[in-house]
Amino acid sequence: xxxxxxxxxxxxxxxxxxxxxxxxxxxxxxxxxxxxxxxxxxxxxxxxxxxxxxxxxxxxxxxxxxxxxxxxxxxxxxxxxxxxxxxxxxxxxxxxxxxxxxxxxxxxxxxxxxxxxxxxxxxxxxxxxxxxxxxxxxxxxxxxxxxxxxxxxxxxxxxxxxxxxxxxxxx
Ligand SMILES: [Zn+2]
Ligand SMILES: [Zn+2]
Numbered sequence: 001x002x003x004x005x006x007x008x009x010x011x012x013x014x015x016x017x018x019x020x021x022x023x024x025x026x027x028x029x030x031x032x033x034x035x036x037x038x039x040x041x042x043x044x045x046x047x048x049x050x051x052x053x054x055x056x057x058x059x060x061x062x063x064x065x066x067x068x069x070x071x072x073x074x075x076x077x078x079x080x081x082x083x084x085x086x087x088x089x090x091x092x093x094x095x096x097x098x099x100x101x102x103x104x105x106x107x108x109x110x111x112x113x114x115x116x117x118x119x120x121x122x123x124x125x126x127x128x129x130x131x132x133x134x135x136x137x138x139x140x141x142x143x144x145x146x147x148x149x150x151x152x153x154x155x156x157x158x159x160x161x162x163x164x165x166x167x168x169x170x171x
Contacts, residue, residue: 013060021057033079068080088102090102093137096142
């Protein structure tokens, strides 16, 4: 479990941040600050941290690289847990809003190619400290749905044209 790998640094975290972290670990999905505050309140009606503390905790946890903030479209920021030293990118469907984590980082080093960040340093003298990359488009399910719909629409168009042809012949 991710949280257990962080036991060392966890102990030094403020109580609010630890509660936020636990709540995020339990959720296993991206949550916004408001959703987190709501969940915490449900669980601990008396001692739950307020929204301001949740925001501050999220900032702290992001800075420590324990969680990552993700911005999908114009929605409010969402947060998810990270494996130590890693970060995530997402494929975001603009139709249904579902997002899929992608494991590979286009900008980082891989076995086949040198790091894009290194290239930026050598080509432009630019030192990258962090990057954000989310990919927007249409997911497989939504694509299949629209393709089926288009097929029916094409079919309708053909039958319509057929009817017109017939009426021409009968004249
Ligand atoms: Zn979709
Ligand atoms: Zn990356």
